[in-house]
Amino acid sequence: MTVNVGAIRPAAACLLAGLLVLGAAQPAVAAPRRAEQWYVDELRIEQAHKLSTGRGVVVAVLDTGVDANHPDLKGQVLRGGRSDGGSGDGRTDTHGHGTHMAGIIAATNASPDGVDGIAPGAKILPIKLDASRDEAAPYDAAPVSLGIRMAVDGGAKVINMSLGKPSAATPAELSAIQYALDHDVVVVVAAGNTAKGSTKVDAPANVPGVIAVTGTTRGGRFWSGSVQGPEAVIAAPGDDIYNAGRDNGYGWGDGTSDSTAIVAGIAALIRSKYPNLDAPNVINRIIRTARDAGPAGRDPQYGFGLIDPVTALSANVPPVTANPLLDPTAATADPAPTQTADAAEEFDVTQHGDRGGPTDQQVMVIVIGVAVVLVLVLGLVAFLIWNRRRYRREAALAANVPDHLLDQEPPGGYPPPGAGYAPPSGYPPPPGYAPPGGGYPPPPGYAPPGGGYPPPSGYAPPGYGPPGGAPPPAPPGSGNRS
Structure with a gap:
């Protein structure tokens, strides 16, 4: 939770003025008879x-x-x-x-x-x-x-x-x-x-x-x-x-x-x-x-x-x-x-x-009254100045970022990611996105259903002879051990 210190100052000034009014109220009432x-x-x-x-x-x-x-x-x-x-x-x-x-x-x-x-x-x-x-x-x-x-x-x-x-x-x-x-x-x-x-x-x-x-x-x-x-x-x-x-x-x-x-x-x-x-x-x-x-x-x-x-x-x-x-x-x-x-x-x-002329107590009451009025006026002026500055700051921020850019999707949607983009690990690719090279390599330690791996890119599926009659490579795990 953040506290706007600028907002507290005018409020404190008004509170102080109010307390002074309460403190001065009693002498102002009592003075006429006592005087x-x-x-x-x-x-x-x-x-x-x-x-x-x-x-x-x-x-x-x-x-x-x-x-x-x-x-x-x-x-x-x-x-x-x-x-x-x-x-x-x-x-x-x-x-x-x-x-x-x-x-x-x-x-x-x-x-x-x-x-x-x-x-x-x-x-x-x-x-x-x-x-x-x-x-x-x-x-x-x-x-x-x-x-x-x-x-x-x-x-x-x-x-x-x-x-x-x-x-x-x-x-x-x-x-x-x-x-x-x-x-x-x-x-x-x-x-x-x-x-x-x-x-x-x-x-x-x-x-x-x-x-x-x-x-x-x-x-x-x-x-x-x-x-x-x-x-x-x-x-x-x-x-x-x-x-x-x-x-x-x-x-x-x-x-x-x-x-x-x-x-x-x-x-x-x-x-x-x-x-x-x-x-x-x-x-x-x-x-x-x-x-x-x-x-x-x-x-x-x-x-x-x-x-x-x-x-x-x-x-x-x-x-x-x-x-x-x-x-x-x-x-x-x-x-x-x-x-x-x-x-x-x-x-x-x-x-x-x-x-x-007035008595000392009457003079005191007058001085207190003038002081209270001055505090109220100063508090009000400070609040108006602070409020105007706050309004100007908010207006300036609003002018730099138009509302239609913040609240609306661009016409036609957002374009797909450019070349070289790869989603972070563990996230699915965007819809319709094909990675460079024609596919993703299998994750480490992953075995496809039915055994074996799909042939690397450029190889024909099983039953197909490559040019020149060369036999297909042996699947992983076969052949002699040295």
């Missing part, structure tokens, strides 16, 4: 995931519940509970607010067009505060207080509360928060939004010891919709935050609720990478590695600064013995943190303003 997550790129979350994914950490989400069937949250949501006295385990969400927060924290990008979470290795413990709660509903301190205790008892090491009220915390809330702090839990709370009527940091974000989170826009600018005040601890993206939503969908969120979920996810990353750190040192690592913004030092807008997850995961931070938010000297007396060898290069937020 909306500007904050993931600005915070260098993909680089942070090389250091930690939040594996082994449980984050409680006190909210409207969490849709456990969302494609990017399947397998991420534990059985939780409801603090409003209703039945259920918190794994449903008709409103979508809690699902959005859970997605920001722990989405796995499992669906073909999914999104990334800050800590995809973490698990979500949903605590449903009120079945009828929506953003316009009055804040009810009783379910919040009970929900905090349920989260602590359920094994959460980080509590996310993307909620608040423009008033003081109740004694029940203060007691519940102290219960969480005493049980080594990091409590992260939204500072509040001006659109909801807040003019200063809401409760329970204004309770000492919790991380009160304000909001920023692209490039690290303070978000105008965020409240500010002396209780502010850290700032994180809160404008145009794209992630999971209700009905297995996706959507944008604006507010310190989103900022809080980002910080809660980063706290999970730290607790996973440094499992021996207690809550005070996790909080200390967050505020000590923050990038100072606004007035020098702690200020009402940014608190201690912009959150920096990569530095928080990689810097050498001196330990503290108390919660730095309860003991202000713990956050200022120690030497500044230093970068470890695996810390990333400095990230200049001023270079990441409100970008109108």
Whole structure:
């Protein structure tokens, strides 16, 4: 069996092009949703995931519940509970607010067009505060207080509360928060939004010891919709935050609720990478590695600064013995943190303003698409050139040997062999052919029927006297022996 190597080459080129198309298909589909997550790129979350994914950490989400069937949250949501006295385990969400927060924290990008979470290795413990709660509903301190205790008892090491009220915390809330702090839990709370009527940091974000989170826009600018005040601890993206939503969908969120979920996810990353750190040192690592913004030092807008997850995961931070938010000297007396060898290069937020151009992933998809088109075109051109050359070779061969000479017998048949022709040994002579000399000699050792040999050429048959009266020669085997 022979193989036409020339025929394989264009086929291989087409196969390679097809494989490239298959390899590029997934990013092309996934890019549109992921490209909306500007904050993931600005915070260098993909680089942070090389250091930690939040594996082994449980984050409680006190909210409207969490849709456990969302494609990017399947397998991420534990059985939780409801603090409003209703039945259920918190794994449903008709409103979508809690699902959005859970997605920001722990989405796995499992669906073909999914999104990334800050800590995809973490698990979500949903605590449903009120079945009828929506953003316009009055804040009810009783379910919040009970929900905090349920989260602590359920094994959460980080509590996310993307909620608040423009008033003081109740004694029940203060007691519940102290219960969480005493049980080594990091409590992260939204500072509040001006659109909801807040003019200063809401409760329970204004309770000492919790991380009160304000909001920023692209490039690290303070978000105008965020409240500010002396209780502010850290700032994180809160404008145009794209992630999971209700009905297995996706959507944008604006507010310190989103900022809080980002910080809660980063706290999970730290607790996973440094499992021996207690809550005070996790909080200390967050505020000590923050990038100072606004007035020098702690200020009402940014608190201690912009959150920096990569530095928080990689810097050498001196330990503290108390919660730095309860003991202000713990956050200022120690030497500044230093970068470890695996810390990333400095990230200049001023270079990441409100970008109108494509993201790096969109550029990659475009480049891959152009490369695939070029490979397909080159493969097609190579095939056409090869096919044309093959056709010309076959046409040239056909022109040199006419079909009527190959497929038809000449008129009148083929002529007999010429003089001197003898058939090969063992083959009969052609019909009508007489050998030169009037016959073939007998084969060696052959005796004709009846005995004797026919007379040689020129001799008469028996009974015939040759001229001159000479007797015929004696047959073989007769006569005297000497």
